[in-house]
Amino acid sequence: MTIKVGDKFPSITLKRLGANGMEDVNTAEMMRGKKVVLFSVPGAFTPTCSAKHLPGFVDHAGDFKQKGVSEILCTAVNDPFVMSAWAKSGNAEGKVTMLPDGNAALARALGLEMDAAGYGMGQRGQRFAMVVDNGVVKALNVEAPGKFEVSSAEAMLKAV
Numbered sequence: 001m002t003i004k005v006g007d008k009f010p011s012i013t014l015k016r017l018g019a020n021g022m023e024d025v026n027t028a029e030m031m032r033g034k035k036v037v038l039f040s041v042p043g044a045f046t047p048t049c050s051a052k053h054l055p056g057f058v059d060h061a062g063d064f065k066q067k068g069v070s071e072i073l074c075t076a077v078n079d080p081f082v083m084s085a086w087a088k089s090g091n092a093e094g095k096v097t098m099l100p101d102g103n104a105a106l107a108r109a110l111g112l113e114m115d116a117a118g119y120g121m122g123q124r125g126q127r128f129a130m131v132v133d134n135g136v137v138k139a140l141n142v143e144a145p146g147k148f149e150v151s152s153a154e155a156m157l158k159a160v
Contacts, residue, residue, distance in 0.1 A: 002111035005140055009132050010109040016100050017080040025099070027106065031135045034070035037156050038099070039129035040112065043121060044078045044086035048148050053127070054090045056153030061095035064153075067160045069131075075099040075106060077124045101125060112142065129156045 003009070011028035030036070039057060041049035057064075057072050064072055074096050076083065083098040092098070099106070107113040107125035116124040129151035131139040139159035141150035149155065 003137060005137050007137050009135050009137060012106045012109050014099060014101060014106060015080050017084040028135060031132050033134055035068055035133045036071045036073055037064060037069050037131055038073040038075060039151055040075045040125040041127060042116060042124045044076050044082050052148055054092060058090060058092050058095050060153040060157060063157055069160055072096045073099045075101050075125060077101050077104045077107060127151055131159050
């Protein structure tokens with residue numbers, strides 16, 4: 001079942017690369033008491049994701065903060081090492097928090113997974129963005145396949 005506006009964000013434990021190595025991070029704990037914007041890309045270092053999606057949120061990080069957003073989260077079905085490298089190469093550190101979904105557990109829990117096996121990419125998360133306020137989904141914009149319109153930073157600034 002696909003998550004929808006008004007639903008509670010699922011509690012999933014993921015792995016990320018922290019200052020002291022690999023660490024667990026729980027999505028529900030990350031969002032408790034905060035307003036966050038979470039966006040999902042099919043893959044780090046892929047063309048639209050690297051040229052448009054991530055840069056938009058990096059460029060508008062200050063605008064989101066001014067609108068009361070505590071944190072911008074980026075998720076992709078990639079391992080923690082790839083997501084860390086992508087954050088560095090995309091100048092996202094300190095602006096966008098990478099949330100690796102290496103086993104697609106979050107994508108499945110949200111009902112927003114997709115089969116990209118035809119592209120040699122296996123199970124992935126769809127391209128989407130959402131506003132989550134204290135663990136409750138307040139806005140959800142899911143892209144049509146192959147599109148990049150409703151999940152952009154500019155679109156999400158209007159939704160906050």
